[in-house]
Amino acid sequence: MSCHDIGRGMNAVVRRTITLFDRKEIALEPAKIIIASCANAVNWCDGNEYEAVDFISHCRCGKCLKLIPKGEKLYSIWDVTVPKQSSRDHWIFETKNKLELVTDGMCEECFDHYIPEVCDSDLDLEAMKRKIEEDGPDSVISEGKEREHNNGYIWGTDSYWYQR
Numbered sequence: 177m178s179c180h181d182i183g184r185g186m187n188a189v190v191r192r193t194i195t196l197f198d199r200k201e202i203a204l205e206p207a208k209i210i211i212a213s214c215a216n217a218v219n220w221c222d223g224n225e226y227e228a229v230d231f232i233s234h235c236r237c238g239k240c241l242k243l244i245p246k247g248e249k250l251y252s253i254w255d256v257t258v259p260k261q262s263s264r265d266h267w268i269f270e271t272k273n274k275l276e277l278v279t280d281g282m283c284e285e286c287f288d289h290y291i292p293e294v295c296d297s298d299l300d301l302e303a304m305k306r307k308i309e310e311d312g313p314d315s316v317i318s319e320g321k322e323r324e325h326n327n328g329y330i331w332g333t334d335s336y337w338y339q340r
């Protein structure tokens with residue numbers, strides 16, 4: 177049994193980080209470092225990284241943090257054709273590190289720009305995108321806004337000074 181509490185706790189910090197980022201009170205790089213740290217912090221218990229970033233993973237790009245409008249493309253790096261010599265898990269870990277991704281999803285602009293850097297040189301990007309869209313149309317479409325719950329639990333009332 178993994179621990180879901182630590183993921184919810186970290187997801188609350190991700191939510192606050194995004195609030196500051198959207199208000200331009202915090203820049204992209206520090207926002208991403210905090211979010212990535214939240215995802216990694218679930219390892220202080222037997223937590224799940226996807227729960228720590230649930231607030232943004234269905235609607236924002238993990239590279240540029242752009243909010244992707246509802247219905248537009250949000251590609252998962254799990255659907256990328258992995259280079260011939262790599263194991264999938266190792267490639268995902270390396271790619272998230274190399275591209276500095278805070279979630280597994282990418283907007284189409286970032287996907288087009290960065291994915292060729294981490295794939296075989298003979299990659300046909302357009303063909304791969306078509307295959308991803310055909311195989312899993314639900315997994316590549318943005319929900320258009322952040323989740324209104326924390327991994328299924330309602331968010332608490334904002335009453336502390338830092339929540340203003």
Ligand SMILES: [Zn+2]
Nearest residue numbers: 237240283286
């Ligand atoms: Zn992007």
